[in-house]
Amino acid sequence: MSKLFARIVGYFGNRNLVGVDKAGNRYFTRKEEIDVKEKRWVLFRGEEDSTSIPVEWICWLNGQRKIAPTPEEIMELEARRERVRQNVARLKKEEEEEKRAKEGNARKTSISGKVGGPDxxxxxxxxxxxxxxxxxxxxxxxxxxxxxxxxxxxxxxxTEQESSEPTGSGASFRPGTWQPPS
Known part of the structure; x- marks a missing residue:
């Protein structure tokens, strides 16, 4: 029983808080004495929803990043994401306006009757x-x-006399016998 208690106390006493994200999730790390490998994990605030973890923290948890993201870095990335969202919205609006303008021009030409169809x-x-x-x-x-x-x-x-097309059909037709006039 004492080993179990020591392990639990060691588990909670040996962990280091690395950071907190925007959603309030807390990220921890601890060094394993046996493996000499760093263990990383997250404690969710509220419901355990893995989609609420930002990409930077996912990379840190998976070991793709050696250093945890700093608050400044997170703020900079959030600002960049917001600029991208605004640019996407602006481009969609411009595309819709161009589409409406093209549709308007097509309607004007069809209404005026100046567009000539095929003869x-x-x-x-x-x-x-x-x-x-x-x-x-x-x-x-x-x-x-x-x-x-x-x-x-x-x-x-x-036109019938000058025609160079072969004549005949049915039983009198023999493939490969027709030669063009010379």
Whole structure:
């Protein structure tokens, strides 16, 4: 029993208070006589919440820092963190203002009607309809009223004769036999 009592008294009598953080948590250290290694621990104020420990103290507890953080260092780091928070808030505000300005410009151009869309008639004329076999061009020409039916028939006959595409389908088709005209 005396050994247990001596160990308890030695444990509490041999500890050194290293510092206190902003939340009121107290940090202690003691030298182990057997291991010659320094033991570090924290006594939480109130509820044991490991997320309430500042990063500097976590580094000290884990042995990543040899010296415990000083109050001046902690105050300097807190001021730096606050500046970073303010800068982040300012940047978010500027981004939102830029986004609103861009949206406002887009709305103005769409409302004024000056934004021209694609010319669909000229776009459709580029591609003959597969189902109608090239009648889209004829239909669009008829809509324009620029040509008569005789001119259209002549042009259609010329395009069919000048075509270098292979003709034939079904049983008469043989792969690899078509050669381009020379």
């Amino acid at each position: 669909l008639k000229s776009f459709i004329r580029q591609f003959p309809d597969a189902l109608e076999g090239g009648k889209v061009k004829e239909a669009s020409d008829a809509m324009d009223g620029t040509r008569n039916s005789k001119e259209r028939a002549t042009e259609k006959a010329e």
